[in-house]
Amino acid sequence: MIRISANFNLQYITLLSRNYSRWGNEVSADHTNTVIKIHNEKNIDSFEKSTQHINSTDINVPKLNDLKLYEVVTKMIGTPKFKKFEFLGDAYLDLVVSTILLQTFPTYQKNILIEMLYNITNNKNFEELIKKSTILENNENSFKNSKVYADVFEAYFGAISYEAYISKEFNQNNDIIRVKWNDTIKYMRRNIKYLDKYGSVSYISDPCRRLTQLRNTMNIDLQSLFNYKLDDYQSRFASERCIFLGTYVLKYFLTKLYHDNLNRPVNEISTLRDSRLKEQKINFLAEQIKGKSSYSLFYSLFNKNKNKNNVKNTIKNTNKNTNKYINKATAAQCVNHIKIYLGYIAINHFPYSYDKKCNQLFQLGWKTCESLIYDIYFKDMQEILNKQLAKNKHKLINR
Numbered sequence: 001m002i003r004i005s006a007n008f009n010l011q012y013i014t015l016l017s018r019n020y021s022r023w024g025n026e027v028s029a030d031h032t033n034t035v036i037k038i039h040n041e042k043n044i045d046s047f048e049k050s051t052q053h054i055n056s057t058d059i060n061v062p063k064l065n066d067l068k069l070y071e072v073v074t075k076m077i078g079t080p081k082f083k084k085f086e087f088l089g090d091a092y093l094d095l096v097v098s099t100i101l102l103q104t105f106p107t108y109q110k111n112i113l114i115e116m117l118y119n120i121t122n123n124k125n126f127e128e129l130i131k132k133s134t135i136l137e138n139n140e141n142s143f144k145n146s147k148v149y150a151d152v153f154e155a156y157f158g159a160i161s162y163e164a165y166i167s168k169e170f171n172q173n174n175d176i177i178r179v180k181w182n183d184t185i186k187y188m189r190r191n192i193k194y195l196d197k198y199g200s201v202s203y204i205s206d207p208c209r210r211l212t213q214l215r216n217t218m219n220i221d222l223q224s225l226f227n228y229k230l231d232d233y234q235s236r237f238a239s240e241r242c243i244f245l246g247t248y249v250l251k252y253f254l255t256k257l258y259h260d261n262l263n264r265p266v267n268e269i270s271t272l273r274d275s276r277l278k279e280q281k282i283n284f285l286a287e288q289i290k291g292k293s294s295y296s297l298f299y300s301l302f303n304k305n306k307n308k309n310n311v312k313n314t315i316k317n318t319n320k321n322t323n324k325y326i327n328k329a330t331a332a333q334c335v336n337h338i339k340i341y342l343g344y345i346a347i348n349h350f351p352y353s354y355d356k357k358c359n360q361l362f363q364l365g366w367k368t369c370e371s372l373i374y375d376i377y378f379k380d381m382q383e384i385l386n387k388q389l390a391k392n393k394h395k396l397i398n399r
Helices: 041-050 067-075 080-104 110-120 123-132 146-166 176-191 207-219 222-226 233-261 266-276 279-289 293-300 304-316 320-349 356-397
Strands: 002-004 201-204
Touching (some): 067 080, 067 146, 080 146, 080 233, 123 146, 146 176, 222 233, 222 320, 233 320, 266 279, 266 356, 279 356, 320 356
16 A cells, blocks of 8 residues: 655655666665655655756756747747647647656556646646746746746647657658657656655555566566456556556547647647547447457457457346446446557557667557557547538538
8 A cells, every 4th residue: 555645845755666777677675674664864865865866957858940840839829839739748748757657656556646647747847847948048038927838838848749740750760759759758857856746655565565566567468457357456556557658648649640630729629639538439439440450469458259248248137227337337448458558558668768779669669559549539530520621611602
């Protein structure tokens, strides 16, 4: 069990994650402690020194090379173009930060990671980051509140994401998307203030179980994540963490799809996206690709033979109200499976590394997530576009 106190004082924070390597393969000598509590002042000083790289003021923000894009996100604040980049940047930063959290804290449960993500991606933090960076060095105007600074920060990284796509080269040694991703991960990793954003964290658990969590978080079999039982703590723990990351993988690539293809006001696109992220809608749209041979691994996660037959037999013997409940539960399971799949692919294929050997791994994972989400939503988006064209044509005829 993880217990969080209400004390948000930097000096009283204990983070177990510092005892492990990035992938959770190495364990420190103090792993035999059953309960980890607040350290004395000497250990606190040592701890703060060991984490200074997290709190350092690193102004090396990823560079935006396109001057026109830079003008839009720093000087055309509030315009439709600016708002679209802000919309994209919000989803991109959520994906970046959730990836960092999952890799940095291998023992944290889903609800803890969600809370940390919300604490990190708020307006005040983004205001601090942009003021310390070089993003606004050519902008003489000052803004009234933190919301505007945060909007510019999100818009800037939306432009970073967009520029990576329009300038990408299909060259294994020169993947711009991966370079921009690594630059953003590096910048956020060095500037996110994990410590003073979070309270006193105490681990009250059996040390053997804690080590098992670490071992299985990254290496647990994918099929067992799809079909875990409630009493299987290890698989459930890893599945929930994959769902956490998969949620933001889904959000980013759907946002990217709508950003690039829908010429509509941002508030309309945002409302549309949020409606398409609801469980029942995802389940409905995903039905069309469940049987695709190109997604055999994705198809297997639905446990089609066993689960579908069980659901059909159960539905025959129940009333309409129960049917609705079963359908809702089945939709939730479908959505969780999609998110587990996306989260698993992302955590295993989005390494933070500039090594060219990792390039193919990254591209494979990125394209797998992107193509799956595009296949789920593209037909639906085309129908939306056709309806809009028909509506516009009708207006012209009636003039």
